[in-house]
Amino acid sequence: MSHLGVDPGLHGAWALLDAKGRLVAADHFSLDAEGEVDAAALVETWRALAPARATVEAVGSMGATKDGRRQGVQGIFNFGRRYGAALAALDVLGIPRDGVRPDVWKRATGVSAVKQTSLKLARILWPDHAATTLKRVKDEARAEAALIARYGQSRLPRRAA
Helix, strand or coil: CCEEEEECCCCCEEEEECCCCCEEEEEECCECCCCCECHHHHHHHHHHHCCCEEEEECCCCCCCCECCECCCHHHHHHHHHHHHHHHHHHHHHCCCEEEECHHHHHHHHCCCCCHHHHHHHHHHHCHHHCCCCCCCHHHHHHHHHHHHHHHHHHCCCCCCC
């Protein structure tokens, strides 16, 4: 069964794995003219891909300070809007979903909070996409979405063939 992974972070992205865990497609969230997530475009794209399930990174605000960084009110609000748009698109399509905290999927996949570790692992797992979908440093969001999908897919019960 195909599985969609969603990383609603700063550079929100999604990735679709087929039933065998191969990366089918991945991209950043489409944005409208005002720079907001284009939820209609997400619905259209995900409808065409027809994922059977989705796993969404479930995170909250970083609080006052984390790792020497401070997340402002606007940043928290923007993140919430991206997260909400992704959940709404999944709900509109009737795609069953679950959430996973970053520390849980990262520990399970063996990556750290350092974003480059996710990109490095994704390039190893899906080498056919290393020079395209996962080429740039900013493609780490796509890499994380793919790893979230892989984590979600691994949690599903295996069916006998």
